[in-house]
Amino acid sequence: MAKKSKARVHTLSPRQQSPQKPLTPRHWRFKLLIGGAVLAVVLGVGGLVRFLQQRDLAPHLQGTGDMHYTQGTPGAPVVIKEFSDYT
Amino acid sequence: MQRFEGQVQLVLYPFALNPTSEVATQAAWCAGEQGKFWEFHHMLYRRQELWNRLAAPLERLSDFARDLNLDTTALKSCVESGRMQDRMQADKVSGQQLQVSSTPTMFINDYRIVGTQSEGELVRFIRQELNRVQVQGQ
Amino acid sequence: MSRCKASRMSGYLWRWWHGCTLPWVVVLLRVVLGGVFIFAGFSKLFLPHAEVVAHMQQYQVLPGWLVSITATFLPWIEVGSGTALLVGFYTTPAALLIAVQLLSFSALMGIVLAAGIPIEDCGCFGNLGLPETPLQVLIRDLIMLALLLPILYRQGDTLGLDAWSSAPASYEA
Numbered sequence: 001m002a003k004k005s006k007a008r009v010h011t012l013s014p015r016q017q018s019p020q021k022p023l024t025p026r027h028w029r030f031k032l033l034i035g036g037a038v039l040a041v042v043l044g045v046g047g048l049v050r051f052l053q054q055r056d057l058a059p060h061l062q063g064t065g066d067m068h069y070t071q072g073t074p075g076a077p078v079v080i081k082e083f084s085d086y087t
Numbered sequence: 088m089q090r091f092e093g094q095v096q097l098v099l100y101p102f103a104l105n106p107t108s109e110v111a112t113q114a115a116w117c118a119g120e121q122g123k124f125w126e127f128h129h130m131l132y133r134r135q136e137l138w139n140r141l142a143a144p145l146e147r148l149s150d151f152a153r154d155l156n157l158d159t160t161a162l163k164s165c166v167e168s169g170r171m172q173d174r175m176q177a178d179k180v181s182g183q184q185l186q187v188s189s190t191p192t193m194f195i196n197d198y199r200i201v202g203t204q205s206e207g208e209l210v211r212f213i214r215q216e217l218n219r220v221q222v223q224g225q
Numbered sequence: 226m227s228r229c230k231a232s233r234m235s236g237y238l239w240r241w242w243h244g245c246t247l248p249w250v251v252v253l254l255r256v257v258l259g260g261v262f263i264f265a266g267f268s269k270l271f272l273p274h275a276e277v278v279a280h281m282q283q284y285q286v287l288p289g290w291l292v293s294i295t296a297t298f299l300p301w302i303e304v305g306s307g308t309a310l311l312v313g314f315y316t317t318p319a320a321l322l323i324a325v326q327l328l329s330f331s332a333l334m335g336i337v338l339a340a341g342i343p344i345e346d347c348g349c350f351g352n353l354g355l356p357e358t359p360l361q362v363l364i365r366d367l368i369m370l371a372l373l374l375p376i377l378y379r380q381g382d383t384l385g386l387d388a389w390s391s392a393p394a395s396y397e398a
Contacts, residue, residue, distance in 0.1 A: 031386045034314075034386060035309070035315070038308060038312050039305060039308055042263070042304060042308045043304060043305060043308075046300070046304050050270055057185065057273075070096055070097060071097045071099075071125070073092070074096060075096075076095050076096040077094060077217065078094060078096070078195060078213055078216050078217055078220065080097045080195050080213075081098045081100060081193065082097060082098070082099055082100065082191060082193045083102040083182050083185075083192045083193070084100075084101065084102060084190045084192075085101070085102055085190040085191075086103070086111040086112060087104070087105060087108040087135070186272065188276065189276070199273050199274075199275040199276075200275055201273075201276050201278065202282060202283075
């Protein structure tokens, strides 16, 4: 008669033997939600800064004073405003 | 300017970044009171190396003004009176509101360009803006 | 070097490395590095786009089309990666992205120094920071690269969103 193996056999407890879904990190979805929200807020603030800057450009350009020396045709479709330093 | 006659206007905003440049800016405006702003303006750039490192360039600039047949006494007293300070300050404030921090900075209508550009690049920007304006106008 | 000295040095190095990878040290490094990158990104966003382009053009290394693309996207990448690192959100990818940026900046400064291109202000922090020369930027970036190592070693297992989300899994019946 063959010798029975005395190797230890790992048996599952009754709780472990019951059918179950695959393991998932507990807060994985929350992490994506919170991390994504934080990123969205920060990047959104950046976008707002850029937008406000561009929006304020045209009024400031129109508001620049008239007493400046010009060349070319008054009322031309393209106006070049040049800020330059002599040094 | 000649290439785009009737289509482009240049408006100059001298934007002094240091005390030497402030003196030059005021001198240019004072020369303008004698009807020779653009001549003085071009002369400042042509002879830039001869005056831009001086802490007090007014004397040297007055010598240059003599070459343009300007009244140098009137020019000097105009600069020294500080009459042009408010104008210069107003341009500085305008530049700061537009976040101009380096020169040259140009606005071709609303399009900002910073730094020295080649003539070819400038022509390209101007043509682009002209096309855009024409398309909008249609 | 004698065996005794070598083992003493390796002991010092091990203690130093152990100190650097303490949780609170790693969190501090994340906050500092993340904060620096957020600040750098925002300082560029506060500038008009053309100013950022002009800052990059002064390096005379990148071709024109790449300058424009870099000036457009770099501030966002800096802000995004800095934020992710600071809150510990996908810490390792964020740290690697920052490392790539630091390596690129270091390489750029190296080229500028080797070519002798005169640059007074790198424009790294727009108009909000102190002007820095290429050599100062190179040294700063190399130090920051070294400071990333403990963060990459710990891989987000310290205070942050990654650590929170990797709490023990629960069985669902």
